[in-house]
Amino acid sequence: MELNDIVIEFIGTDNYELSPITDGLINTTYLLEDKDQGKKFILQKINNHVFKQPDVIVNNHLMINEILRSNNYQFQIIEPIPSLTQKLLLEDTNGQPWRMLSFIENSVTFLTAPSLPTAFEAAKTFSYFLTVVNTEQLPALEDALPNFLNFEKRVADYKSSLKNAAPHLREKAKAEIEITNQLLSLPDQWIEMEKNNQIPKRIIHADVKISNILFDQNHSPLAVIDLDTMMISTILYDFGTMIQSYTNTTHEDDGSAQNNFNPEMYEAVKKGFLFYLKEKLTSTESDNLDYAAQVAIYIQELRFLTDYLNGSVYYSTKYPEHNLDRTKNQLELLKGLREYLGV
Template sequence: MDLVAIARHFPACVEGELRITPITDGLINATYRVELLAGGQQFILQKINTAIFRNPAAVARNHSLVNELLAKTSYPRQLVRQLKTTVGNDLLTVDAQSAWRLLDFVTGAHTIHKANSPATAFEAAKTLGEFLFYLNQHSSAEPEETLPGFVDFAGRMRAYQAALGSASPTRRQQAAAAIHLVNKYLTLPDQWIAWQAADSLPRRIIHGDPKISNVLFDSNNQGLCVIDLDTVMSATLLYDFGDMARSYTNETVEDDAQATSVFDPDMYLAVKQGFSHHLGKLLAPIEAKNLDYAAQTVIFIQAVRFLTDYLNGDVYYATRHATHNLDRAQNQLRLLTELTHFLTI
């Protein structure tokens, strides 16, 4: 793969010597930093993973839609532009399974991969909440669906039941403790599923992957901008809050099944305060009253997804060892148990 040849399809990179280096932080797309040696200008070159995002053109159109909506408001943060190809397209399609794009590089920014203090968690949640607040101002526009069924919790539970029925006896036995705990919480998502069926939750544009590394910070650890818009979708804001709570409050790595304590209550309170800092003016009563429930439910559904994949023989998530998905499920169930205990104190 000739990365320089690919970069040359974008006007900003047509001339001059280029230095292209991989950025290994992402889990889905292949991402590279492109630097023009003559002037030092930098860009992000990215290959969209078409095994996950089967309609990369929709991903690109959603990115443009988000920028257009935010540009119509007084949103104070930087927007990351998609730069056109030499023929005026958002994407360079090399073949049926290869879609490339060039994005702005945000100078003076850094990423944080794990919240290291409640103050950092608050700032990240506030920055994402601000992004969502301005994105949902006075607009009926909806992103195109790029991840079908992503927030279909009824579908996630059906998949779990099917996996439970078809799993090998060995895997069911190895996962017995996790299955027992999932079954203990089996009715947890019922209210959410009922709301979805009745269309009771306000439909908003959400980020879909609000982990802390999708917020860029400046040198003072203040939020600079929100990145990675591939997963934006129409859903409930409760999902983004729940996934923030899930990913920010875990004191260990996501696949640590041995830790006896994983939940940080101070991080949780900071995320809740940060998320509501701007969005408190937008949230409907059903949203504002159910943040705690959302956190529990999203954590539970992620545990179910990991356990489902383990029972299915590890067909979706990449694994490094035989019980990797089971370890992930057990970690999430521990997080759920500790959060639930905290909320009942």
């Protein structure tokens, strides 16, 4: 099916308007307006090079939604919407899967936290979301991204990319490679804690950037979105990536950023994250929050650099040095965090 056929299969009319939403790094997303019904939806092409089993993320999404509904979840829930033939996924002529999701009117998103109160509310919202989904018995979520949080593999992948990179890429990233190599042992403690079962397995969102919360016009949270990466792992990752997302005073594409870590934002996010979770975390989890923030930023930097050295085949890029600029930005953020923590 062509794109027009897919739209008609979902909404039953060719009287529609598609507007691209360009914030995402992985999937291709559109705002779809059904002109006949006056309704809006999210239409999304799932990147099946990343999500190799798209049906898994759909099933996980449905399972998480059911947990939220059964626990009187207070925010709005994004619902997968079936086609006219009751299919949640449709394939185009290239074998790419498409889905349609509910759209929340009068909502806004932020690429960076606009204020300390908004950052606190966002972190508090994720704290509540994680509290609700982590019931006494973990559901049978399937792994949509095998090895996504396998940090040993992330390090090994980086070393392989460094070994096999084109010489001109290694030369351009020379300074970043040197800093990265100096910090290569940073994830070791995390890896050991997981191997020794020192940190409990929990349901995590795994992509808790501030752009994955919808806000109303007054910056009050409306919904947690993008449940594709939901998995069972350590909640330390969600805290760490929250810090990686919220405390950056610049966009992650800004390779010239200086002093881009905001310590006040760090404390606001930490307070919000602990709002509902403080009494649920183990002492090991609580004691390693600051460490988790460092590791999460470092791993994201490592992934950007790995992709750059591989020729930028994973993340969407707009120019040749895009992933290198992202790498520089994350290294500057990590530098600021470590200075603030005194490590």
